């Protein structure tokens with residue numbers, strides 16, 4: 001029996017995601033949104049849990065992204081939903097930067113916390 005261990009994969013050049021912006025990438029068939037918050041990178045599912053808008057296109061407010069379609073806010077470190085109409089958290093992913101590249105571990109971590117509570 002073989003065991004498959006997930007490894008970090010290179011998903012973007014860090015320079016392609018300036019501070020205060022996001023970018024959608026596809027890893028193992030999943031759409032994942034990367035964000036640069038003042039040099040710290042975060043990754044969450046790109047698809048909003050309300051009506052499937054791309055969260056990478058949402059406005060960033062520190063560690064919070066607002067869905068571009070109806071404005072639900074998600075907390076990037078935990079995936080928690082902070083405001084309606086979405087009520088289901090998004091998955092998060094581990095990311096790191098090495099040699100100017102953003103590396104992502106394609107193992108979803110279930111979004112934490114009850115909706116609407118910071």
Ligand code: FES
Nearest residue numbers: 048050051067070
């Ligand atoms: S699609 Fe994101 S809040 Fe509706």
